Amino acid sequence: xxxLLHNLNPEQLAAVTLPxxxxxxxxxxxSGKTRVLTxxxxxxxxxxxxxxxxxxxxxxxxxxxxxxxxxxxxxxxxNTRGMWIGTFHGLCNRLLRAHHRDAGLPQTFQILDSGxxxxxxxxxxxxNHIDDEKFPPKTLMYFINSAKDQGLRAAQVDASxxxxxxxxxxxxxxxxxxxxxxxxxxxxxxxxxxxxxSRNQPLREHYQERFRHILVDEFQDTxxxxxxxxxxxxxAGNRRPNAVFAVGDDDQSIYAFRGANVGNMTAFERExxxxxxxxxxxxxxxxxxxxxxxxxxxxxxxxxLGKNLRTDAGHGEPVRxxxxxxxxxxxxxxxxxxxxxxxxxxxxxxxxILYRSNAQSRVIEHALFTANIPxxxxxxxxxxxxxxxxxxxxxxxxxxxxxxxSAFLRVVNFPTRGIGARSIEQLQDAAxxxxxxxxxxVPHVAGKAGSALxxxxxxxxxxxxxxxxxxxxEMVRVVLDMSQLLVxxxxxxxxxxxxxxxxxxxxxxxxxxxxxxxxxxAPAFTGPAVRQPVLLTNxxxxxxxxxxxxxxxxxxxxxxFLSHAxxxxxxNQAQAGQDAMQLMTVHxxxxxxxxxxxITGLEEGLFPHENSAQEEAGLExxxxxxxxxxxxxxxxxxxxxxxxxxxxxxxxxxxxxxxFDELPDESIKWLSPKVQPSWxxxxxxxxxxxxxAGVNQIAQNFSQTSAQQSWxxxxxxEHAKFGEGVIVNIEGSGTNARAHxxxxxxxxxxxxxxxxxxxxx
DNA sequence: ATCCTTTAGAGATCA
DNA sequence: TCTAAAGGAT
Numbered sequence: 139x140x141x142l143l144h145n146l147n148p149e150q151l152a153a154v155t156l157p158x159x160x161x162x163x164x165x166x167x168x169s170g171k172t173r174v175l176t177x178x179x180x181x182x183x184x185x186x187x188x189x190x191x192x193x194x195x196x197x198x199x200x201x202x203x204x205x206x207x208x209x210x211x212x213x214x215x216x217n218t219r220g221m222w223i224g225t226f227h228g229l230c231n232r233l234l235r236a237h238h239r240d241a242g243l244p245q246t247f248q249i250l251d252s253g254x255x256x257x258x259x260x261x262x263x264x265x266n267h268i269d270d271e272k273f274p275p276k277t278l279m280y281f282i283n284s285a286k287d288q289g290l291r292a293a294q295v296d297a298s299x300x301x302x303x304x305x306x307x308x309x310x311x312x313x314x315x316x317x318x319x320x321x322x323x324x325x326x327x328x329x330x331x332x333x334x335x336s337r338n339q340p341l342r343e344h345y346q347e348r349f350r351h352i353l354v355d356e357f358q359d360t361x362x363x364x365x366x367x368x369x370x371x372x373x374a375g376n377r378r379p380n381a382v383f384a385v386g387d388d389d390q391s392i393y394a395f396r397g398a399n400v401g402n403m404t405a406f407e408r409e410x411x412x413x414x415x416x417x418x419x420x421x422x423x424x425x426x427x428x429x430x431x432x433x434x435x436x437x438x439x440x441x442x443l444g445k446n447l448r449t450d451a452g453h454g455e456p457v458r459x460x461x462x463x464x465x466x467x468x469x470x471x472x473x474x475x476x477x478x479x480x481x482x483x484x485x486x487x488x489x490x491i492l493y494r495s496n497a498q499s500r501v502i503e504h505a506l507f508t509a510n511i512p513x514x515x516x517x518x519x520x521x522x523x524x525x526x527x528x529x530x531x532x533x534x535x536x537x538x539x540x541x542x543x544s545a546f547l548r549v550v551n552f553p554t555r556g557i558g559a560r561s562i563e564q565l566q567d568a569a570x571x572x573x574x575x576x577x578x579x580v581p582h583v584a585g586k587a588g589s590a591l592x593x594x595x596x597x598x599x600x601x602x603x604x605x606x607x608x609x610x611x612e613m614v615r616v617v618l619d620m621s622q623l624l625v626x627x628x629x630x631x632x633x634x635x636x637x638x639x640x641x642x643x644x645x646x647x648x649x650x651x652x653x654x655x656x657x658x659x660a661p662a663f664t665g666p667a668v669r670q671p672v673l674l675t676n677x678x679x680x681x682x683x684x685x686x687x688x689x690x691x692x693x694x695x696x697x698x699f700l701s702h703a704x705x706x707x708x709x710n711q712a713q714a715g716q717d718a719m720q721l722m723t724v725h726x727x728x729x730x731x732x733x734x735x736x737i738t739g740l741e742e743g744l745f746p747h748e749n750s751a752q753e754e755a756g757l758e759x760x761x762x763x764x765x766x767x768x769x770x771x772x773x774x775x776x777x778x779x780x781x782x783x784x785x786x787x788x789x790x791x792x793x794x795x796x797x798f799d800e801l802p803d804e805s806i807k808w809l810s811p812k813v814q815p816s817w818x819x820x821x822x823x824x825x826x827x828x829x830x831a832g833v834n835q836i837a838q839n840f841s842q843t844s845a846q847q848s849w850x851x852x853x854x855x856e857h858a859k860f861g862e863g864v865i866v867n868i869e870g871s872g873t874n875a876r877a878h879x880x881x882x883x884x885x886x887x888x889x890x891x892x893x894x895x896x897x898x899x
Numbered sequence: 900a901t902c903c904t905t906t907a908g909a910g911a912t913c914a
Numbered sequence: 915t916c917t918a919a920a921g922g923a924t
Contacts, residue, residue, distance in 0.1 A: 199913065227914045251914080324914050359913090396912060495910050497916090517912085554900070705914060725911045747910060763911085786909065787915035 160410035167769035168423030180213040194349040195223040230331040235692040246539040249704035286325035287397040289363040346373040357386030361397035421447040425454025427805035432768040456807040462780040469505035488733040490720040494745040516722035521708030526636040541575035553626035561587035610695040611647040735771035740779040741792035856897040
């Protein structure tokens with residue numbers, strides 16, 4: 139135990155050793171949050187307060203869950219696989235597999251990822267003759283997901299108008315169709331588990347009895363349903379509720395757009411009767427100037443729980459700011475600076491370039507490519523989302539659950555086997571008529587189409603029969619072969635990569651089987667600390683087997699592998715291993731850290747993004763996003779913006795981001811003059827290519843006042859009412875000249891240049 | 900069944 | 915400007 143608590147600072151120590159009550163840990167960026175979480179678990183176990191089976195640790199990402207597992211197994215001499223550490227969705231999947239009957243699901247229910255869900259909805263709309271112009275699939279999907287994220291079924295959603303009433307009706311149809319096909323979407327995993335435990339008292343009490351300690355990572359990212367789920371698991375309101383150890387940072391809440399509700403933090407304090415709110419404010423990551431910048435910036439937000447990071451490191455380097463004339467010049471500047479850093483000994487992988495939106499990566503990538511610098515872009519297509527992998531998975535899905543119509547449609551004619559749109563229509567009609575799945579409807583289709591379809595069914599049945607006694611990797615290999623997928627890609631010109639990926643799928647199965655313990659005869663978890671499965675009986679005389687943390691006890695290798703494919707889409711394996719510069723959005727940088735960080739495109743409209751800047755809440759989230767970006771940097775931080783930028787095929791003239799005005803002057807070093815340089819006498823740059831519409835005429839007509847009034851596109855101006863703006867376009871001339879001026883938060887204005895009181899700045 | 904043209908839409912993410 | 919997806923032509 140000495141070792142465990144060794145080197146913790148007083149706040150961390152206090153958090154780790156809190157009594158068994160609910161607690162809220164406000165963990166600032168770089169304050170050792172994960173360390174506190176894992177040490178807390180280890181300490182609870184080591185001091186005998188709880189057995190490993192009594193721990194429930196919830197994260198949002200697989201990466202975070204894995205990280206916890208790894209760190210814990212380094213701290214404790216036990217097999218951590220027996221512990222319930224996972225994502226909300228992963229844990230719900232386990233519970234639903236173990237109690238599928240009580241949850242009203244087939245044992246082999248399958249999980250729709252967001253792509254599957256969208257095509258499912260499109261299919262649903264088509265089958266019900268709904269105009270997808272009036273009811274766009276994406277809108278419906280968002281409607282359904284956000285209702286589920288709030289824990290609401292169709293019947294519980296308030297429908298104020300015709301449109302919403304229709305949406306609610308479609309939500310209901312959607313759920314019914316999912317149920318028929320034996321598929322669940324991501325939100326359903328949580329909602330179904332929540333409903334299961336709400337209504338099934340013995341089950342609820344069993345798990346409440348078991349998980350005496352619940353730990354939650356990134357608590358600020360929880361949505362309403364996840365919060366309710368935690369309340370239920372903890373038995374909040376019970377005589378003896380379980381201890382929920384919630385770790386989060388309200389200043390890093392950047393996922394409101396996907397349903398996260400920071401308000402859960404204050405609700406948690408109240409409803410879980412939190413006695414202990416501990417703030418981790420000691421930062422072990424960033425140098426002083428960087429931290430000061432973050433602190434001063436975030437102080438502009440009004441709704442905060444309040445927290446100020448401090449560091450023992452010195453001030454370090456000032457934050458460097460660059461104003462570029464164009465996005466291209468901005469990229470080139472970044473590369474020059476990065477080259478300097480590399481020359482001074484930085485690893486390329488320790489340099490990150492962050493941007494607000496993905497589209498910005500283009501220009502930077504181009505510059506990096508030209509400069510021949512290796513780089514890695516985060517957030518591309520992931521392994522299990524590739525088309526060929528989805529196809530292979532669809533065959534496996536059909537073998538495990540033939541009623542999955544999405545899987546059926548994906549591969550019924552791939553590789554092509556003469557089953558065209560007409561045959562499919564016939565089949566869909568038959569399925570609708572009998573309220574059965576496409577697979578089950580095949581015998582109802584007669585003629586040539588019918589026999590082709592029957593062959594397909596025979597193929598699936600044959601594959602199932604052939605592989606029933608094979609280990610999973612073998613099964614995958616046989617299916618690749620029998621489905622003709624391999625042959626198909628072998629004959630295709632560009633198929634080599636795809637075949638490679640399909641072979642990777644076999645490897646993934648090998649890896650999965652050994653990691654989850656499916657390759658062993660005996661249960662993987664035999665340590666004394668792991669509790670044995672418990673038998674329960676519910677009212678209907680069914681035996682319920684307590685869900686164990688290990689997958690082999692609750693599902694077949696194939697089912698488990700298929701859920702794995704949906705729940706963990708795999709890395710977007712971009713040239714991993716290489717020492718490459720890191721490119722990513724600010725969102726995907728959360729949780730990471732680098733020696734040097736470039737935050738680019740700091741312009742009004744981009745960052746803060748125009749869609750957010752309208753409302754205060756949106757602006758505050760953008761500011762938190764900026765806070766996250768700043769706190770990624772250890773030693774060097776660079777900020778940049780550009781006077782012109784190509785966006786959607788048009789040149790945009792943005793003002794510099796308001797966030798610059800919220801940073802401490804003494805920590806900032808402007809590499810470019812802060813005031814706009816005068817237009818004349820500039821060296822040749824992208825500026826010179828800016829269209830000069832009207833500028834010349836205006837210049838000839840300045841007699842009415844003075845030379846001061848020669849306006850140009852790109853000129854920064856100040857208006858008494860609208861504040862700072864930038865001239866985007868000038869039309870007309872002389873006393874008729876009018877200009878479109880972008881005033882940022884006040885939007886675009888068309889002003890008469892001879893009337894408006896404008897000052898150059 | 901495949902290829903080509905047209906069109907709409909372009910913020911961020913994880914499971 | 916670029917991309918993806920849908921619709922139309924061969």
